[in-house]
Amino acid sequence: MNDVNSQSKSKLVFPVLKNDRFIRALLRQPVDTTPVWMMRQAGRYLPEYKATRRQAGDFLSLCKNTELACEVTLQPLRRFALDAAILFSDILTVPDAMGLGLYFEEGEGPKFRKTVRTEADITALPKIDPNDSLDYVMRAVTAIRSALGGSVPLIGFSGSPWTLATYMVEGGSSREFRHTKEMLYRSPELLHALLDKLAVAVTDYLNAQILAGAQVVQIFDSWGGALAHREYVEFSLNYMKKIISGLIREQDGHRVPVIVFTKGGGQWIPQMIDSGADALGLDWTTSLADARQIAAGQVSLQGNLDPNTLYGSPAQIRKSVAAMLADAYAQDSSQTGYVANLGHGITQWVDPTHAGVFVDAVHELSQPYFK
Amino acid sequence: MNDVNSQSKSKLVFPVLKNDRFIRALLRQPVDTTPVWMMRQAGRYLPEYKATRRQAGDFLSLCKNTELACEVTLQPLRRFALDAAILFSDILTVPDAMGLGLYFEEGEGPKFRKTVRTEADITALPKIDPNDSLDYVMRAVTAIRSALGGSVPLIGFSGSPWTLATYMVEGGSSREFRHTKEMLYRSPELLHALLDKLAVAVTDYLNAQILAGAQVVQIFDSWGGALAHREYVEFSLNYMKKIISGLIREQDGHRVPVIVFTKGGGQWIPQMIDSGADALGLDWTTSLADARQIAAGQVSLQGNLDPNTLYGSPAQIRKSVAAMLADAYAQDSSQTGYVANLGHGITQWVDPTHAGVFVDAVHELSQPYFK
Numbered sequence: 001m002n003d004v005n006s007q008s009k010s011k012l013v014f015p016v017l018k019n020d021r022f023i024r025a026l027l028r029q030p031v032d033t034t035p036v037w038m039m040r041q042a043g044r045y046l047p048e049y050k051a052t053r054r055q056a057g058d059f060l061s062l063c064k065n066t067e068l069a070c071e072v073t074l075q076p077l078r079r080f081a082l083d084a085a086i087l088f089s090d091i092l093t094v095p096d097a098m099g100l101g102l103y104f105e106e107g108e109g110p111k112f113r114k115t116v117r118t119e120a121d122i123t124a125l126p127k128i129d130p131n132d133s134l135d136y137v138m139r140a141v142t143a144i145r146s147a148l149g150g151s152v153p154l155i156g157f158s159g160s161p162w163t164l165a166t167y168m169v170e171g172g173s174s175r176e177f178r179h180t181k182e183m184l185y186r187s188p189e190l191l192h193a194l195l196d197k198l199a200v201a202v203t204d205y206l207n208a209q210i211l212a213g214a215q216v217v218q219i220f221d222s223w224g225g226a227l228a229h230r231e232y233v234e235f236s237l238n239y240m241k242k243i244i245s246g247l248i249r250e251q252d253g254h255r256v257p258v259i260v261f262t263k264g265g266g267q268w269i270p271q272m273i274d275s276g277a278d279a280l281g282l283d284w285t286t287s288l289a290d291a292r293q294i295a296a297g298q299v300s301l302q303g304n305l306d307p308n309t310l311y312g313s314p315a316q317i318r319k320s321v322a323a324m325l326a327d328a329y330a331q332d333s334s335q336t337g338y339v340a341n342l343g344h345g346i347t348q349w350v351d352p353t354h355a356g357v358f359v360d361a362v363h364e365l366s367q368p369y370f371k
Numbered sequence: 372m373n374d375v376n377s378q379s380k381s382k383l384v385f386p387v388l389k390n391d392r393f394i395r396a397l398l399r400q401p402v403d404t405t406p407v408w409m410m411r412q413a414g415r416y417l418p419e420y421k422a423t424r425r426q427a428g429d430f431l432s433l434c435k436n437t438e439l440a441c442e443v444t445l446q447p448l449r450r451f452a453l454d455a456a457i458l459f460s461d462i463l464t465v466p467d468a469m470g471l472g473l474y475f476e477e478g479e480g481p482k483f484r485k486t487v488r489t490e491a492d493i494t495a496l497p498k499i500d501p502n503d504s505l506d507y508v509m510r511a512v513t514a515i516r517s518a519l520g521g522s523v524p525l526i527g528f529s530g531s532p533w534t535l536a537t538y539m540v541e542g543g544s545s546r547e548f549r550h551t552k553e554m555l556y557r558s559p560e561l562l563h564a565l566l567d568k569l570a571v572a573v574t575d576y577l578n579a580q581i582l583a584g585a586q587v588v589q590i591f592d593s594w595g596g597a598l599a600h601r602e603y604v605e606f607s608l609n610y611m612k613k614i615i616s617g618l619i620r621e622q623d624g625h626r627v628p629v630i631v632f633t634k635g636g637g638q639w640i641p642q643m644i645d646s647g648a649d650a651l652g653l654d655w656t657t658s659l660a661d662a663r664q665i666a667a668g669q670v671s672l673q674g675n676l677d678p679n680t681l682y683g684s685p686a687q688i689r690k691s692v693a694a695m696l697a698d699a700y701a702q703d704s705s706q707t708g709y710v711a712n713l714g715h716g717i718t719q720w721v722d723p724t725h726a727g728v729f730v731d732a733v734h735e736l737s738q739p740y741f742k
Binding site (some may be wrong): 092174176177178181182184185186225227228229230232254267273284285286287290305306308309310311312313316323341347349 | 388546547548551552553555556557596598599600601602604635637655656661670676677679680681682683684687694714718720736
């Protein structure tokens, strides 16, 4: 069944990509200007998103409705000159497909009906076939890729094993990660067993997205920054490495770049350089100038404006973008290997016109670096 | 009034300090073994603390009751061979004294009845006299210092201006700091006005604690790590510098060391070295070996075991302490300038005997470094 799907997916034919600036920057190839996209660019700051979401009913129904997921993915691209689209979905689809029962309560984070805390819980987690239980994601990927018509590349994504594990063990969001940390320090072998299962599932999931049409994949390690420095390598980075080594890296004759984004991971760039990722996402706490020096052209970097910068005036936003670009290109005479982005998802309280100021400022203010 | 209090306070006579290992390490003077204390060492993981708190009624009543605040401060010292005591109080006493109405709801973080979001709100904040509205803190400091009988030094503390501002603007704890960041990016001059007032208040507050008997002071910049790298310097570090430059640095012939602890600030050690602080606290995400190399003997370091490590077995705790000590002394042949601690407060779910394992392991396993 998996083989048949894979074969049929591999026969998908999509329009030729016109704007490949984002992919070229990820692969450290020359570009004409700085590519830019925004994490959570299809989101609640857009009135048209809120309207579509109301139409879908709730967030998960929106993710599972191919037509509407495609629609919200395209909405920010109609407003802004973004250089990439990102699949509209959630980082927690994999544990949901494993039967944990993902749900959202208004005003609170995601929750699971079941938690995973014992050896029996981990053993009971089924192996998932992404073309079966996550078929709605693959349908959305293919529909979006087709609808994009080659205008910009499509990013697929997943949560990292560590990040997924925190939600599965805690049963939702957490500040202290009490139960996950208890497992880590008390029964590390249990946590490793869970992370192993998740690494396999995420590898299959991302490969299915690539076969369905994703041209770039990003691994969101949203809670990697909660780990101690040694534990980050052992419990998060090593599993992302394992995933990356199992990914389809070329599809239809094109390299499929991989981005790893560990929020709060700015101190660990030296450890992440060897992850196999083409690019590392950075949050706003990290100096991009320092990061570029440490990365030394071995990986591309993506980021990292504080999303709250967009609360400021257009003039202040442009000033912040100018400073970010100056940092990005201070160390690198080749002027590539950099993708502008926010350091985390855009918030629901941002004025959409300010998001447009950000995107335009990146394109305009980066011009002098490409003369 | 203030003068009279200061004069009477300066005449306080306390017993001679017997164990000065903690102060010596902060000042980068030779020590015989690694000093250790634990953030939040007087806390809910101790059954005797919970009993005293029940007796007091609630958390704030406990802070304001001299006898009981003194009692809970001493409780962990009866159990463990700690090298310092820390005043039992809250980081938010200053805004409470400014009239914002601090209160705690069970299971939630601290909250304020009033928020501070406009110029009028900031202008209305009164100048506080710590010997008046915060007299309960000074009484606790003096009582604890006397009760310690010179066994170990007493640490006084305050929240940093930025950290206090986040609570005052948001009205409580926050994940996103929406309103504070709005003020920062939209009306930075307003935020500066607030931080200026807070810096004055915190300086007066810490000086009053020093005159009342605090031998070391720590500034808790709990939310500094939420700032972008440039904004950290402008909106948090610069105000801590201002405070430090206004502190009484010698009392009764003894240097009063200052510790700055910015949680999530591990990337900013180079910027913090010049803050005037004698020591920097680090959380568990930072490699102590790297940090010691960057600090290069210019400041002492304090930290930084993940508090959740204490969920592990005694053997695992000892292993983690050994690794931490190896990191701490890897770069420094003089074997000083380091204080062992957790990277954040001990959690309520830790078994007290495990806290004892941590403290004893530091003393025992550091011995080989002092031969």
